[in-house]
Amino acid sequence: MSFGEDDASRLLTAVLERPPEPGEARAIAEQVERARRHAVATNLAGTGELFTVETHAHAATLRGLAQGGDR
Amino acid sequence: MSDPLAWSLGRAAQAIRDREISSFELTEAALERAHATQPSLNAFIEIEDETALAAAAAADEALAAGVAMGPLHGVPLAHKDMYDRKGRVTGCGSKIRKDHVAATTATVIARLDAAGQIHLGRLNMSEFAVGPTGFNAHHGRACNPLDPARITGGSSSGSGAAMASGSAFAALGSDTGGSIRIPAACCGIVGIKPTQGRVSRHGAMPLSASQDCIGPLTRTVADAELVLSLIAGADPLDPASIDAPPVERAPTVAALRIGVVRQGFFADGLDPEVAGSIVEATRILERAGASIIEAKLPPMEDVIELANLVAMSEGAAIHLDWLRQRPQEYGEQVRARLVQALGTAAPVYLRALQLRATLLARTLAETFASCDALLVPTMPTLPPISADVEVGASEAMTRVLVGLSKFTRPFSFLGLPALSVPMPATAAGLRPSAQLVAGPWQEGLLFTLGDALEREASGRSD
Numbered sequence: 001m002s003f004g005e006d007d008a009s010r011l012l013t014a015v016l017e018r019p020p021e022p023g024e025a026r027a028i029a030e031q032v033e034r035a036r037r038h039a040v041a042t043n044l045a046g047t048g049e050l051f052t053v054e055t056h057a058h059a060a061t062l063r064g065l066a067q068g069g070d071r
Numbered sequence: 072m073s074d075p076l077a078w079s080l081g082r083a084a085q086a087i088r089d090r091e092i093s094s095f096e097l098t099e100a101a102l103e104r105a106h107a108t109q110p111s112l113n114a115f116i117e118i119e120d121e122t123a124l125a126a127a128a129a130a131d132e133a134l135a136a137g138v139a140m141g142p143l144h145g146v147p148l149a150h151k152d153m154y155d156r157k158g159r160v161t162g163c164g165s166k167i168r169k170d171h172v173a174a175t176t177a178t179v180i181a182r183l184d185a186a187g188q189i190h191l192g193r194l195n196m197s198e199f200a201v202g203p204t205g206f207n208a209h210h211g212r213a214c215n216p217l218d219p220a221r222i223t224g225g226s227s228s229g230s231g232a233a234m235a236s237g238s239a240f241a242a243l244g245s246d247t248g249g250s251i252r253i254p255a256a257c258c259g260i261v262g263i264k265p266t267q268g269r270v271s272r273h274g275a276m277p278l279s280a281s282q283d284c285i286g287p288l289t290r291t292v293a294d295a296e297l298v299l300s301l302i303a304g305a306d307p308l309d310p311a312s313i314d315a316p317p318v319e320r321a322p323t324v325a326a327l328r329i330g331v332v333r334q335g336f337f338a339d340g341l342d343p344e345v346a347g348s349i350v351e352a353t354r355i356l357e358r359a360g361a362s363i364i365e366a367k368l369p370p371m372e373d374v375i376e377l378a379n380l381v382a383m384s385e386g387a388a389i390h391l392d393w394l395r396q397r398p399q400e401y402g403e404q405v406r407a408r409l410v411q412a413l414g415t416a417a418p419v420y421l422r423a424l425q426l427r428a429t430l431l432a433r434t435l436a437e438t439f440a441s442c443d444a445l446l447v448p449t450m451p452t453l454p455p456i457s458a459d460v461e462v463g464a465s466e467a468m469t470r471v472l473v474g475l476s477k478f479t480r481p482f483s484f485l486g487l488p489a490l491s492v493p494m495p496a497t498a499a500g501l502r503p504s505a506q507l508v509a510g511p512w513q514e515g516l517l518f519t520l521g522d523a524l525e526r527e528a529s530g531r532s533d
Contacts, residue, residue: 016398031383032414
């Protein structure tokens with residue numbers, strides 16, 4: 001079941017407490033699909049290692065490299 | 072004397088120190104150029120004649136009195152309208168913040184003030200730095216000095232136009248997905264997005280906490296290096312800034328390994344003149360002694376989408392109250408792009424942040440284990456005709472806008488430093504742009520490579 005413009009319109013009205021302006025509902029519906037396709041339905045992380053990856057790990061890596069850590 | 076407004080930043084600073092020209096004369100000339108080009112280029116939101124000339128006169132007096140000078144003593148600069156200066160308006164290119172008076176001064180501005188800069192004014196930008204075209208519903212678009220019918224690129228649109236037209240000697244931009252590199256590419260100048268955390272963002276308008284970077288647009292690689300050296304460094308006022316090693320050039324291009332992409336992403340569907348310029352850039356670096364290898368890259372289409380997803384989610388969080396209460400005060404496209412982020416669920420956003428770390432580790436292990444820097448185009452095309460990318464909030468919006476930034480956005484997500492360098496002009500006078508990308512904290516290596524490209528592209532003999 002896909003998330004359509006009517007769903008997006010209801011989401012926007014619930015969150016922003018106003019009806020959609022032109023283009024907004026379509027843009028939201030489109031983003032739901034793009035997010036699913038590229039962030040969820042991918043194998044970018046290989047097999048399951050995201051379980052232990054913290055959301056600030058990127059910055060921690062840069063800090064470590066700045067202090068002379070290995071890549 | 073050659074036209075002082077064509078000088079590099081370094082040359083201008085030296086000329087003032089040597090009393091070849093006064094700060095007042097240089098500032099007056101820059102202001103005249105700014106006013107003369109404003110009707111056709113719309114690079115400025117505000118030109119500060121009175122305060123600029125007063126500051127320049129004071130700089131000349133200080134020089135005459137032998138007061139210690141910073142490296143930019145008396146040189147006129149202008150910056151994107153998003154950096155706080157205490158007691159002055161920071162409008163963010165918007166209607167909502169058009170009268171906002173700053174209570175503090177941004178760290179980058181304070182550091183350039185300490186170096187002796189003169190402020191010429193506030194430069195045009197995409198509203199709230201959202202958008203790679205440079206269009207602005209409130210202030211009008213800045214026009215490209217190389218061809219006013221074409222976009223300047225954005226979001227640092229006025230920075231690109233002012234630098235290419237000789238109205239300033241350096242301009243700060245900001246880059247969340249390409250907003251320094253794209254205007255640099257469109258306007259035929261140099262721009263660097265530093266490593267994430269290299270430059271403090273205190274007092275700068277936020278869009279994306281994870282990907283916002285501050286850097287300069289300049290006319291030469293050495294100027295970009297000079298400005299970056301002045302603004303870089305950890306800042307207690309920005310906890311996300313990182314205490315990193317200073318920027319140091321590689322001693323030579325020889326022995327560096329350059330990764331190029333001859334098919335697939337970064338190669339397919341390129342404008343022929345852009346493709347030709349990358350081939351030429353590869354030859355230049357090879358002649359200088361670099362070894363050229365085929366780069367292995369992570370799945371870039373996914374990286375672009377993750378970058379956009381994260382940046383717009385963070386932007387929407389910042390703008391949520393105004394999106395609720397003052398939606399009519401946004402331009403249609405900016406509002407639609409920010410609202411679009413409501414389609415990203417919180418767990419998906421957090422997953423994207425987890426993937427960011429994973430993809431950085433993968434890029435360091437797979438890409439930068441076998442090369443020192445990547446050489447790819449900054450944009451897939453020459454700067455488009457404005458009318459061709461005026462998509463508003465239509466169905467084409469995301470495709471067109473993400474398409475313009477497809478070669479810059481991935482490196483924002485990865486947090487890597489990237490330098491855009493103009494290549495020789497096309498028959499139409501446009502400048503295709505080469506993008507050099509290195510591992511974290513390797514900006515110096517980029518300057519070494521960029522300087523080699525610039526030397527041949529400009530016919531410089533040093």
